[in-house]
Amino acid sequence: MSELTRYSKAPFSGYHRDKSPPTIDPELTRVGPGQPCGELFRRYWIPIALSKEVSSERATKVRVLGEELVLFRDHSGRLGLLDLHCAHRGTSLEFGRIRERGISCCYHGWHFDIDGSVIEAPTHSAESRVRERVFQGAYPAQEYGGMVFAYMGPPEKKPDFPIYDLYEKPGVTHKAHKFHWPCNWLQIRENGLDPLHVKYLHAEAGQRFPSTMEVLPTMAFEESPLGLFYITTRRMGEMIYLRQNEIFLPHADWVNGLEDAKGETVFDRRGGGTDFVVPIDDGNSLFFMMLDAYSLDRTTGMNGVWDRDFSWPIQQGLNYSIPSSGQNGDRPYEERQRSAGDWDAATTQGAIHSHQDENLGWSDAGVSIFRRRIREEIRKVKTGQDPIGLHYGLNGKHIRTRGHNTVLRVPKGRNEAEEQYLLTAFYSEFLKEVVEGDLQQDTPVADRLRIGHEVVRRIVAAL
Numbered sequence: 001m002s003e004l005t006r007y008s009k010a011p012f013s014g015y016h017r018d019k020s021p022p023t024i025d026p027e028l029t030r031v032g033p034g035q036p037c038g039e040l041f042r043r044y045w046i047p048i049a050l051s052k053e054v055s056s057e058r059a060t061k062v063r064v065l066g067e068e069l070v071l072f073r074d075h076s077g078r079l080g081l082l083d084l085h086c087a088h089r090g091t092s093l094e095f096g097r098i099r100e101r102g103i104s105c106c107y108h109g110w111h112f113d114i115d116g117s118v119i120e121a122p123t124h125s126a127e128s129r130v131r132e133r134v135f136q137g138a139y140p141a142q143e144y145g146g147m148v149f150a151y152m153g154p155p156e157k158k159p160d161f162p163i164y165d166l167y168e169k170p171g172v173t174h175k176a177h178k179f180h181w182p183c184n185w186l187q188i189r190e191n192g193l194d195p196l197h198v199k200y201l202h203a204e205a206g207q208r209f210p211s212t213m214e215v216l217p218t219m220a221f222e223e224s225p226l227g228l229f230y231i232t233t234r235r236m237g238e239m240i241y242l243r244q245n246e247i248f249l250p251h252a253d254w255v256n257g258l259e260d261a262k263g264e265t266v267f268d269r270r271g272g273g274t275d276f277v278v279p280i281d282d283g284n285s286l287f288f289m290m291l292d293a294y295s296l297d298r299t300t301g302m303n304g305v306w307d308r309d310f311s312w313p314i315q316q317g318l319n320y321s322i323p324s325s326g327q328n329g330d331r332p333y334e335e336r337q338r339s340a341g342d343w344d345a346a347t348t349q350g351a352i353h354s355h356q357d358e359n360l361g362w363s364d365a366g367v368s369i370f371r372r373r374i375r376e377e378i379r380k381v382k383t384g385q386d387p388i389g390l391h392y393g394l395n396g397k398h399i400r401t402r403g404h405n406t407v408l409r410v411p412k413g414r415n416e417a418e419e420q421y422l423l424t425a426f427y428s429e430f431l432k433e434v435v436e437g438d439l440q441q442d443t444p445v446a447d448r449l450r451i452g453h454e455v456v457r458r459i460v461a462a463l
């Protein structure tokens with residue numbers, strides 16, 4: 001049987017294909033307690049539910065990182081996140097009674113505070129020390145932007161809850177969504193590191209994307225202080241359009257709104273949102289989107305698509321971007337076949353996709369880099385180091401991020417080599433401006449444009 005290969009070189013060779021189950025990569029895909037990737041996730045604040053799913057009337061059962069938990073809001077307004085099964089004899093606390101402080105079990109009335117301490121244990125005598133001895137498993141939880149986040153790692157290593165500057169842009173509120181994707185978390189996150197799919201899966205399938213997305217971009221992936229930058233540059237007539245997303249390792253991604261590249265704009269962060277991938281278990285994940293919602297203010301003077309044409313991305317009068325179509329499996333099968341979305345692409349790779357069967361090419365650079373970076377962070381945790389992107393002692397300070405859309409007029413190169421130089425220099429010069437320079441969220445619009453025009457002069461002069 002040694003002639004069997006996973007991919008044969010001969011035509012009509014299905015028979016000779018090795019059909020034994022491919023191996024999966026346990027380091028990157030296993031997320032339960034004690035598993036390498038599970039331990040990495042347990043060092044971060046991760047979203048586990050939408051705020052609207054949490055009630056003070058009934059507890060909500062949640063499954064995350066392979067653990068079964070119960071989430072509720074007690075009558076004093078605090079969030080509780082406890083092990084699902086009662087410390088007395090294991091009944092599920094989803095049937096519990098929510099109290100002023102914490103929750104009590106439906107079966108024999110054990111009453112737990114939100115930190116897991118036992119307030120009452122009616123099954124035991126008043127002298128019993130059970131209340132000091134036993135704690136129900138509990139995790140800290142916090143709300144932000146319409147979502148509930150949990151920290152499921154070692155208490156002594158709990159980082160500050162991260163509030164990124166782009167969460168708190170002027171005039172912006174958030175709209176949160178949650179979708180179930182029946183596949184491993186890695187497949188979903190890799191989808192956001194794959195610029196080529198935007199052209200084929202989205203733009204060419206007639207989804208409502210601007211024509212900029214039909215252009216094959218120059219792509220780059222660079223280190224960011226929080227993880228990775230996903231960078232694409234596109235020539236659109238006399239303009240160059242730079243789109244820089246930022247991946248906050250391991251699981252979050254700031255995704256910019258889509259520009260039509262019809263007007264000049266620099267460091268424009270409107271129209272996007274942050275998405276988060278959270279493993280339910282090895283073969284199921286939650287995909288959260290925290291989309292920016294705007295007031296219809298056209299006075300910013302940025303001249304981006306958001307100033308000129310709010311009508312394109314706004315669906316059904318909702319003032320937010322990123323079409324959600326294709327982000328879940330609720331659409332009719334035939335419609336999904338005609339116009340597949342991210343959900344269809346990622347979930348049909350299999351519950352846990354095997355990398356053994358892949359044939360990676362140049363456009364998969366982001367996927368390879370992401371896997372390598374995740375592996376590095378997993379190994380840091382394994383050896384007792386802190387992984388990237390944890391913050392302590394923030395004292396309310398926002399974390400600086402660097403994702404943006406920039407569109408500027410740049411004369412075309414006289415030949416292919418010059419054009420390639422311009423596209424590459426454009427992004428790398430802006431990368432310097434946003435990492436080491438002054439270009440950031442609170443830079444006034446006039447200064448942004450001035451800095452932008454200086455960058456263009458510099459790169460054109462070097463031709």
Ligand code: FES
Pocket residue numbers: 086087088089090091105106107108109110
């Ligand atoms: S099983 Fe919960 S109180 Fe007995």
Ligand SMILES: [Fe+2]
Pocket residue numbers: 191197198201202342
């Ligand atoms: Fe996509």
